[in-house]
Amino acid sequence: xxxxxxxxxxxxxxxxxxxxxxxxxxxxxxxxxxxxxxxxxxxxxxxxxxxxxxxxxxxxxxxxxxxxxxxxxxxxxxxxxxxxxxxxxxxxxxxxxxxxxxxxxxxxxxxxxxxxxxxxxxxxxxxxxxxxxxxxxxxxxxxxxxxxxxxxxxxxxxxxxxxxxxxxxxxxxxxxxxxxxxxxxxxxxxxxxxxxxxxxxxxxxxxxxxxxxxxxxxxxxxxxxxxxxxxxxxxxxxxxxxxxxxxxxxxxxxxxxxxxxxxxxxxxxxxxxxxxxxxxxxxxxxxxxxxxxxxxxxxxxxxxxxxxxxxxxxxxxxxxxxxxxxxxxxxxxxxxxxxxxxxxxxxxxxxxxxxxxxxxxxxxxxxxxxxxxxxxxxxxxxxxxxxxxxxxxxxxxxxxxxxxxxxxxxxxxxxxxxxxxxxxxxxxxxxxxxxxxxxxxxxxxxxxxxxxxxxxxxxxxxxxxxxxxxxxxxxxxxxxxx
Numbered sequence: 205x206x207x208x209x210x211x212x213x214x215x216x217x218x219x220x221x222x223x224x225x226x227x228x229x230x231x232x233x234x235x236x237x238x239x240x241x242x243x244x245x246x247x248x249x250x251x252x253x254x255x256x257x258x259x260x261x262x263x264x265x266x267x268x269x270x271x272x273x274x275x276x277x278x279x280x281x282x283x284x285x286x287x288x289x290x291x292x293x294x295x296x297x298x299x300x301x302x303x304x305x306x307x308x309x310x311x312x313x314x315x316x317x318x319x320x321x322x323x324x325x326x327x328x329x330x331x332x333x334x335x336x337x338x339x340x341x342x343x344x345x346x347x348x349x350x351x352x353x354x355x356x357x358x359x360x361x362x363x364x365x366x367x368x369x370x371x372x373x374x375x376x377x378x379x380x381x382x383x384x385x386x387x388x389x390x391x392x393x394x395x396x397x398x399x400x401x402x403x404x405x406x407x408x409x410x411x412x413x414x415x416x417x418x419x420x421x422x423x424x425x426x427x428x429x430x431x432x433x434x435x436x437x438x439x440x441x442x443x444x445x446x447x448x449x450x451x452x453x454x455x456x457x458x459x460x461x462x463x464x465x466x467x468x469x470x471x472x473x474x475x476x477x478x479x480x481x482x483x484x485x486x487x488x489x490x491x492x493x494x495x496x497x498x499x500x501x502x503x504x505x506x507x508x509x510x511x512x513x514x515x516x517x518x519x520x521x522x523x524x525x526x527x528x529x530x531x532x533x534x535x536x537x538x539x540x541x542x543x544x545x546x547x548x549x550x551x552x553x554x555x556x557x558x559x560x561x562x563x564x565x566x567x568x569x570x571x572x573x574x575x576x577x578x579x580x581x582x583x584x585x586x587x588x589x590x591x592x593x594x595x596x597x598x599x600x601x602x603x604x605x606x607x608x609x610x611x612x613x614x615x616x617x618x619x620x621x622x623x624x625x626x627x628x629x630x631x632x633x634x635x636x637x638x639x640x641x642x643x644x645x646x647x648x649x650x651x652x653x654x655x656x657x658x659x660x661x662x663x664x665x666x667x668x669x670x671x672x673x674x675x676x677x678x679x680x681x682x683x684x685x686x
Contacts, residue, residue: 209291225236266293375408385686401426413508466494494576568605584626629643631653634659
């Protein structure tokens with residue numbers, strides 16, 4: 205009869221009062237009684253029912269900082285939880301579609317005679333453009349995975365390429381400070397060469413589609429310290445924005461008529477695009493600012509297209525007004541109050557998170573042990589990824605800059621990164637000649653992609669998630685798919 209002497213087991217509550225709250229703080233409904241063994245699937249059903257979603261949306265659930273992976277009782281220590289109080293469960297919607305990780309090289313496309321410095325998919329994912337040290341821009345046919353056009357016109361290395369948001373034009377800029385506009389359907393130059401910059405051009409950014417569906421204006425950032433706005437139809441410089449005291453390293457044209465520039469003078473500046481008036485100067489970095497990322501980058505890049513959802517190409521039958529309205533709606537969904545966030549990365553090994561309505565930084569993102577060369581927002585604007593010469597990629601929470609994880613595996617500097625359209629995967633290109641695909645969910649390496657013979661300078665993930673393109677010192681463009 206030894207049973208009576210055993211201490212009574214701790215009484216674990218079977219039900220808890222919980223409230224489902226979105227990551228922005230809105231309540232899905234009143235507090236409800238939940239069984240302590242409730243699983244994430246069941247929470248998902250409840251959440252979809254409370255929000256009256258027409259299509260079932262997948263969610264992630266968190267209590268405090270901890271993600272509920274299996275069930276509530278696995279995440280919470282029920283013996284210590286105050287069951288009198290209502291527990292807040294935060295839900296985060298995930299993308300409904302899934303991008304499959306790229307696993308193999310589908311083609312290697314030689315053609316460039318020198319290193320490939322930049323490459324970029326068009327907004328609808330139908331074309332790919334690359335710029336090279338051989339002074340040419342090449343357009344590639346993605347259906348046959350063969351070279352389409354070689355665009356000759358630059359006299360020096362082509363340092364950057366940028367697609368207009370309607371996908372009808374491609375701009376390229378070179379080391380001599382000239383910009384050429386190309387027609388991707390013919391590979392021919394359109395209009396005159398845009399010249400005016402006195403040194404090489406480090407970045408290009410088109411005016412967002414929802415502000416002008418004609419896609420006439422283009423901003424350029426140059427090592428001569430200036431940022432210029434061009435009218436590509438007239439072939440003229442509309443504005444020369446001078447204010448930085450050193451090379452301008454990057455430019456972004458935001459969705460609310462604001463230009464953001466970063467510079468080797470250690471600052472990031474915000475300008476009114478209409479007249480070039482300086483709005484704010486963000487200072488804090490102790491060394492060159494290498495690049496900036498804008499919270500609205502993905503939605504402005506894809507403009508009127510929804511490359512993932514719109515597989516049937518319904519945009520072809522829509523009028524310009526409808527496309528413009530669609531682009532504006534997509535922008536407002538990401539940025540309802542016109543407060544854009546931006547992240548700057550620097551040679552001082554740090555990143556700074558800024559909002560365009562305050563001078564003070566939201567957060568300093570520290571942890572990298574060397575130069576931070578690239579930074580990108582995830583398309584769903586929940587996360588930020590950064591690439592550094594310390595051989596790692598780091599993941600941060602977008603709204604407050606909280607550190608989440610470090611991805612280690614590259615054996616040399618990481619030059620560049622790109623996100624998959626569903627924000628679940630990151631691909632990185634490195635000096636060690638490999639690409640690596642990282643899973644945000646597992647915080648681990650999802651795929652190793654060797655194949656290049658030398659350093660990888662450029663990598664891009666098609667906006668529809670279908671494939672990855674990479675290029676670098678070995679002069680070969682590689683396409684990767686599932």
